[in-house]
Amino acid sequence: MNSFKYLWGLFKAFPRKVAAFFVSVQVNNIVALLFTGYIARGFLNHLSGQPGFGLGAALSLLALSLILAVASQVATIYGSVTVERHSMALLSLNIMERLFKRPGGLPLPDDRRKGRPLSEGQCLNTLSNDTVNVPSLYFFLFDSVGMCLSGIVAFSVMYSINAYVTLVVLVPLAGVFMAVNLLQRKVEPLAEQARRTAGEVSSMLSDMFNNVQTIKTQAAEAHFVAEFGRLNERRLRAFIKSEVFFTLLKGLNSGLAEIGAGAILLAGAGAMRRGTFTIGDFVLFSSYQVAVLGIFRWGGNLLGEIRRNNVSIERMEALMNPEPPLAPVKMRKLRLAKVPDLDLHVDCASIESLSRLEVRQLSFRYPSRKARAGENGDESLTAEGPGSGGEGERALGLPFGLEDIDLRVAGGSLVVVTGPIGSGKTTLLKCILGLLPAEAERLAWNGREVPRSGELERASFWRAPRSAYTPQVPRLFSDSIEGNILLGIPRGDVDLEVLVGQACLEPDLCEMPEDLATPIGPRGVRLSGGQIQRVAAARMFARHASLNVLDDISSALDVETEKKLWDRLMDGRRDRTFLVVSHREALLRRADQILLMEGGRIAARGRFEELRDNSVLFRRLLREGESVAAR
C-alpha cells in the first residue's frame, strides 16, 4: 500500500498536473480502443441499408476522433514528462535536504538489509533511478484504469448488440487469456535465470578489467576470454529462453485477436443468416474484443510495478532515516518553470562573536562495525585509515572515539590540537562543530549552552558567521575557483583579492589559465592537494566566521607557504578565534594553548614550553616532525 500513499502524496503536491495527466490518459485510451470500431460499424450498417452513419457523418466522426486522439496523445506525453520531472525533483530535494542535515562526519545511513552504511553509489542510484519509479507508476495505474474503463464500455456495447455472441466468444477467450497471463508467473524463474547469467557475465567482466595486471602477468588472457565466451553463451541461452516465452505470451495476446475474429464468425454465423448480426456488428466485435480482454491484462503489469516501487520507496526512506515514513513526498514549494535565485548572506552583526567556548565531559564513540565487517569484506571498511593497526576497530581503520574531553577556548586565541596519528584530533574538531553527534555535559558558546538537535541532525547553531571549517581533505566542486570559494556568497559581499591573499593563493592563480574563473574538477584543471586546501581555506575565510577551524592544513603546504599563511592570518585577526590541528613546530610555538591528544583523550595541555618540558609524548612528536621536515 506504500506505493499508493506515495502516489497520493505526490498528487497532493501537484494536484492539477496529475489530474490533467489522468484525464488525458483516459481520453487517449477510449479514443484509441473504441472509436474506430464504432464508426466502422455505423458506416457499414449504413452501406448495407440499415440505420448508421452516412459518409459525411462517418468522416466527421473520424475527424473528431483524430483531433481527440492527437490532443490526448500530446497531453499524455506532456503530462507524463511534467509529472515525472516534478515528482523527481520533489523527492530528490527532500532527500538531499535531509542528507545535508545529517552530521557530515557520519557515513551515510545504514542499508537496512545489509546492516552497513549505504555507499555513495547506492545513494546516487536511489536519487536518479528510484525517484523516477514512483511517478512512472502513475502511468501504469492510469493506463490500467483506462483499459478497465474501455473494456467495460466495450463489453456493454457488445452485450447490447448481441448478448449471445458476446458471451459465447468472450467467456472462453477471457479464460484462455487469463490462463496465459497467469503463465506469466512461470516466466519469472526464466527471467530470473536470465538476469542471473547476465549478472555472471558482468561480474566476470568486472573481475577481468579490475585485475588486468594479474591476468597479464599470469599469462591467463586466453583462458579468461575463453571462460568469458562460455558465460556469454550461457547467458544467451537463458535470455532466449525467457525472451521467447515472453514473445509467446505477447503473440498469444495479439494472436488471440485473430482467433477471436474466427470465433465471432463461428458464434455469429446463425445470427448473420437470420440478419440479426450485421457485417458492421462483426467489425465492431472484432475490434472491441481486444478492449475487453485488456481488462484481464492490467493486473500482471501493475502488480509487478507496485512491487518494484515498494523497493524504491524503501531505499528512499532509508536515505532519510530517521525521518518518518512518507518524508520523501513532504510538500515543498517547487518552481521548476523559474527557480528564484538564492544567495548566502553572512551577516556578522547578527551574532555575538566568540568570547569563550567551553566543553565539558564530551565523549563520542564511532558506531561499532566490527561484527559486521566479519561477515562481509567490504572495502570501505577494510580500507586503511590514518594510522590504522592494532586490534578490533583499529584494524578496520576507524579512528578512536573521544572520552572525557574538557576544554576552554578563549575568544581571539589560537588553539592548536596535536597528537599522534589516530589519536582523535579530527574527531574532536568535528564533534565540537556538530559534524559528528557527540555527547557532552556542557557545550557552551559565551556561557550559553549550544542548542541540541536530534542525534542525527546537525545543529544549525554552528552556521556562519559563528563557525567555518576546513577539513583535512577538503572536497571542491566542479565549478570555477571563484565559485568554490564563494559557494553561494554573492561576489559583492566579499573582497576576493583579500581572501586569495589570506589563503596564499596568488602564486597558484598565476599558473591558472583563467585566474579565479578557471574551472576545476573532472572537466577542468586538476588541483594539487595543497592547492585544494588553500582554496578551501579561502572558502572558509569568505565566511568571516568568529570561530575558524582548520584541520591540518600544513600536511600539503611547504613550511614557507604555511608560515606566510599564518603571518597573514594573525595580522588580520582581531575577533577571530582559531582552533586548528597541526604538527608544525612554528605554529605550536605561536599557540596560546596546545591540546595534546592521545588515544581519544587530552593527554596534556598548555603552552609550547610547558609541554616541551613536561611531556615525553610531545617531545617525541617534535622529534618525528623534525625528521619528516628533513626528508
Added chain:
Amino acid sequence: MTKKQFFLKYAKGEGGNLVVLTVFTLLASLASLASPQLVKRFLDEAQSEASFSRLVFTALVIIGLALVGQAFALGQAWLGELVAGRSTNRLREDLARHCLGLDMGFHKVHKPGELLERVDSDVNETRAFFSSLITDIFATIPLFVGVIVCLAIEDWRLGAGAFLVTGVALIVFPRINKARTPRIAEVREVHAQLSGDLQEWIQGREDIQASSSEAVMLNRLERRYSQRYKVSLESLPTFILANVVPTVVLSLAYALAYTLSSGVFGKAIEVSSVAMVLLYLDKLQQPIYVIQRSFQRLSISQASFGRIAAFMGESSRLRTGTATLSGEGGIHLRLEGLGFGYDDRPVLSDISLELKAGERLGLLGRTGSGKTTLTRLVMHLYEPDEGRILLGDSLRFHEPHELEPSCLQGLMAMVTQDVELFHATVKNNLTLFDGGIPDGDVLAAVEAVSMTEWLSRQPKGLDTMMNGSAGLSAGEAQLLSLARVFLRDPRLVILDEASSRLDPATERRMETAVDALLAGRTAIIIAHRLDTVQRADRIAILEQGRLVEEGPRSILSADPGSRFSRLLRTGVEEVLA
C-alpha cells in the same frame, strides 16, 4: 566501422538461420494476409445460400490459420533473437579480448567501470538494435507489401493510399528520429551533469555544512532539475511528432477507405469487401508503432556503435614479435641503461644490471623509488623509454617486444602485494580458468603453500565459490596468489613485497614454499624486511629512480661502507618504510 560492416562481420556464419528466418517471416506474413480474405469469403457465404456447415468450416479455417501464423511468428522471433544474440556475442568476445590485450597505459586511462559499460551495456544496446532490425523492421516489410497488394487488387486507389501510409512510415520515421538524436543527447548530457553534481554534493556534504551552504546547494539542485525539465520540454515536439504522425496517417487511410467504398468516386464496393479493407488497415496499425519504436532504438544505438568502434580502433602501444625462446631453468636477464617515465614524470633512469640464470636479486628502496615500475618493465607491461631489456640464455638474447606474446608471458610470473582474487571457484582462482590443469596439480600447489588445511575447511573443496577475497585473511589471500605460480613453469619469478601482509608465523610457512618455487629459477625479490632478501644472491638499491648500489650480497654485507650493510645495521624497517 559502420553498422552495416559490424552486422556483416558478426552475422557471418548465421546464413542458414537467416534463410530459415526469412521463410518463417514470409509464412507468418502470408497467414496474416490470408485471414481478411477468408473473412470476406465467410461474409459473402453468409449472405448467399451456402450451407451452414460450410460457414463453420470457413470460420474454423480462419482460427486454424491464426494458430499456424502464430507458430511461424514465434519461430521467427526465436530465430531473430538467436541470430542477433550470437552475432553480438561474437562482438562482445572480440571487444573483451581486444580490451584485455591493450597495454596497461590504456587501462590506466580507462577505468574498469567504463570498460564494463562498453563491453556490457553498449554491446547489449547493439543486440537490441540487431534484434529489432531483424524481428521488427525486416519482418514488417513483407506484411506491408502484402497489405498494399491486397488492397490494390480491391481498388488501386486504396493500394496507393496504403502505399503512402507505409511509405511515410519508412521514410519519415528515420528522419524524425534523426532530428531527435541531438535532443536525446542533450537530455542525456543534462542528466549526466545532474548525476555528477549529485555525486559531488553527496561526497562533499561535510564541506557544504562546514561552509553553511546547504540552502544554496539545494537551490542549485532545484535549478538543475528546472534545467532538466526545460530541456525535456524542448525535446517534446519531435517526440510528439513521432507519436502523432502514425495516428494522423492511419486516420487518413481510413477516411480514404470510407470515401472510396461509399461510391462517391466511381463504383461502390461491396460491404463484405469494405469490412475486409478495414481489417487490412487494422493490420497496419500495430506494426507502424512498432516500426516507429525500432527507428527510435536505432538512433539510440548509434552512440553505442560509435563508442564500441572507438575502442576497437585503439591499439596496444606495446610492440610484439614472433621470436621464441626455448630452453629450461632460470633465464638470463640483462638491463642496459633503462629509463622510463609515466607521462612526463621520470621514474627510472639509467638502470643497468645483470642477473645470470638462476640468480636471485634482492631489490630495495623507499616507496616511490621505482622498484615496482622496474618489475613492470621487465614483465613487459610497459616499454622502456630508453635502454633495453634482454632475456635469454647467455648465447641468444631477445628483447621482450621481439618475442611472441604467449611465449613472453609464459617466461615470467609475478606475485604482487595487491592480491587479486576472482568471483570464481577456488580451482579457477588458482588455475585462472586454464582447464588443462589436473586437480592433482592444483592440490599439490595448495600443499606447497601450506594451504591444505584451509582448503579442507572449504565446503566444496576446490569447487567452492570464492567471493573475491571476502572471508580470507590477507595472508591466506597472498598464499593463494603465490600458489598460482606453482601451477606454471616460469623461468623468471618476480615477488613484489609478496610477504608484506603476512604475520611472522605465516611468513615462515611461506618461506619454505618460496624456496621451493625459486629453485632453479631466476628471481627478483622486492621486500621491506631484511630477512626476505637474505636468500638473494645480489642486492640492488634504488633511490629516486636511480641505482645507487648493486652487487653480490655477500660482498656488500661484508663492506662496512656499503648502504646495504648500513641497512643491515639499522634495520630496513626504520630506513625504508
